[in-house]
Amino acid sequence: MKENKYDDATFFDKYSQMDRSQKGLEGAGEWHELQKLLPDFHGKRVLDLGCGFGWHCRYAVEQGAASAVGVDISEKMLEGARSRTDSSAVRYVRAAFEDIDFPAGSFDVVISSLAFHYTPDFSRICAKVRECLTAGGDFVFSVEHPVFTACGTQDWVYDGEGKPLHWPVDRYFIEGKRETRFLGEEVVKYHKTLTTYVHTLLTGGFELTGLVEPQPAPELLHTVPGMEEELRRPMMLLVAARKR
Amino acid sequence: MKENKYDDATFFDKYSQMDRSQKGLEGAGEWHELQKLLPDFHGKRVLDLGCGFGWHCRYAVEQGAASAVGVDISEKMLEGARSRTDSSAVRYVRAAFEDIDFPAGSFDVVISSLAFHYTPDFSRICAKVRECLTAGGDFVFSVEHPVFTACGTQDWVYDGEGKPLHWPVDRYFIEGKRETRFLGEEVVKYHKTLTTYVHTLLTGGFELTGLVEPQPAPELLHTVPGMEEELRRPMMLLVAARKR
Numbered sequence: 405m406k407e408n409k410y411d412d413a414t415f416f417d418k419y420s421q422m423d424r425s426q427k428g429l430e431g432a433g434e435w436h437e438l439q440k441l442l443p444d445f446h447g448k449r450v451l452d453l454g455c456g457f458g459w460h461c462r463y464a465v466e467q468g469a470a471s472a473v474g475v476d477i478s479e480k481m482l483e484g485a486r487s488r489t490d491s492s493a494v495r496y497v498r499a500a501f502e503d504i505d506f507p508a509g510s511f512d513v514v515i516s517s518l519a520f521h522y523t524p525d526f527s528r529i530c531a532k533v534r535e536c537l538t539a540g541g542d543f544v545f546s547v548e549h550p551v552f553t554a555c556g557t558q559d560w561v562y563d564g565e566g567k568p569l570h571w572p573v574d575r576y577f578i579e580g581k582r583e584t585r586f587l588g589e590e591v592v593k594y595h596k597t598l599t600t601y602v603h604t605l606l607t608g609g610f611e612l613t614g615l616v617e618p619q620p621a622p623e624l625l626h627t628v629p630g631m632e633e634e635l636r637r638p639m640m641l642l643v644a645a646r647k648r
Numbered sequence: 649m650k651e652n653k654y655d656d657a658t659f660f661d662k663y664s665q666m667d668r669s670q671k672g673l674e675g676a677g678e679w680h681e682l683q684k685l686l687p688d689f690h691g692k693r694v695l696d697l698g699c700g701f702g703w704h705c706r707y708a709v710e711q712g713a714a715s716a717v718g719v720d721i722s723e724k725m726l727e728g729a730r731s732r733t734d735s736s737a738v739r740y741v742r743a744a745f746e747d748i749d750f751p752a753g754s755f756d757v758v759i760s761s762l763a764f765h766y767t768p769d770f771s772r773i774c775a776k777v778r779e780c781l782t783a784g785g786d787f788v789f790s791v792e793h794p795v796f797t798a799c800g801t802q803d804w805v806y807d808g809e810g811k812p813l814h815w816p817v818d819r820y821f822i823e824g825k826r827e828t829r830f831l832g833e834e835v836v837k838y839h840k841t842l843t844t845y846v847h848t849l850l851t852g853g854f855e856l857t858g859l860v861e862p863q864p865a866p867e868l869l870h871t872v873p874g875m876e877e878e879l880r881r882p883m884m885l886l887v888a889a890r891k892r
Contacts, residue, residue, distance in 0.1 A: 612850065
């Protein structure tokens with residue numbers, strides 16, 4: 405992504421404290437569902453767009469992938485990724501994921517976790533991914549859910565006592581820039597409709613193989629404070645597709 | 649649908665006054681998008697689940713379908729359908745669409761317009777449709793959007809002056825019964841998540857071929873009062889699938 409909030413020192417420090425940064429995949433609330441959508445990695449060449457600290461690249465190699473390439477625009481994220489990686493099968497490339505230019509058919513699997521809501525142009529992503537994927541290759545990604553990104557506030561509407569009343573949806577069909585707050589910092593994201601994600605895939609040479617709005621893992625539901633609110637609105641959308 | 653509000657005289661009279669009842673397909677705001685998802689009807693055997701006044705059955709035959717069967721549980725709707733139909737290629741059957749029992753492979757196309765949010769069990773529908781569809785047959789349907797059905801109020805949150813502030817989403821992952829108001833009457837609907845609609849198709853022997861959240865036709869946007877609000881939240885979900 406060309407948006408590079410992750411090289412902002414304050415934001416990066418806060419992000420680094422999140423469970424998903426400290427604990428990796430097991431610290432990510434959606435991992436139990438994303439994992440089910442991933443293909444068999446054995447012998448595969450894997451690309452991760454917006455790889456962050458490289459958790460998914462290392463997971464792919466642990467699961468038997470022949471190689472994994474992580475792409476991220478944030479130098480700080482890539483430093484963090486390299487310091488956590490000791491496999492020579494994983495390499496990291498600094499680039500905006502909209503601008504990747506790998507040879508045709510370079511990869512068997514392309515994954516991306518919570519990155520595409522930072523770009524306005526999903527059809528460009530689809531075209532780039534399709535080009536570098538081999539025929540029959542898998543494309544699995546997560547994004548913030550359109551219900552979560554539509555309004556732009558990315559927050560509940562509260563009653564007078566600070567209790568969440570409901571989640572507001574507005575401007576759903578007005579796609580584009582949203583100035584949101586994440587970890588107390590201003591972050592620019594790009595709202596896209598569900599139609600844009602799915603229809604762009606279907607008309608862009610992909611077959612849809614999976615679509616899941618993840619709910620919290622049952623064991624977290626009654627142990628993590630506030631987790632029950634996660635049943636009230638969808639926060640993420642997980643999508644699996646295959647190149648025709 | 650076993651829900652049969654349409655045989656309630658007051659509700660039926662109000663429904664009969666709606667544009668979609670008076671003007672047919674052209675009076676339905678989503679028709680311009682649904683039409684694009686429909687297959688070539690030429691020579692096809694068509695089934696319409698929750699056929700109402702039979703507009704889609706007659707359209708299919710006008711477009712060259714060999715035959716069309718409309719299923720609805722409401723006797724009043726079927727009377728209205730029969731009185732509007734003069735083609736012997738169209739016939740109507742009174743039944744709950746959850747209970748259809750046509751021979752395997754009886755139809756080439758199954759359509760349904762705004763009916764499945766009246767049933768709690770979409771996997772049952774998928775299984776029934778798959779059974780009566782021929783291999784490679786098309787299944788195209790519209791439903792109220794999960795964003796529209798989640799909360800249950802089916803209404804905006806307003807400010808003190810009656811201006812819509814935003815659309816509330818709540819209880820998204822709590823599927824099931826919603827007691828809503830439609831045309832001033834109490835109507836029971838069943839909320840389902842997007843995941844339930846799409847995942848049930850993908851795992852139930854269908855390929856997804858289209859998914860659209862319809863926006864108002866451009867010519868209606870600035871001419872019909874209140875139509876601009878329709879850009880603020882998705883109201884319907886249109887889905888096209890093909891039997892594998």
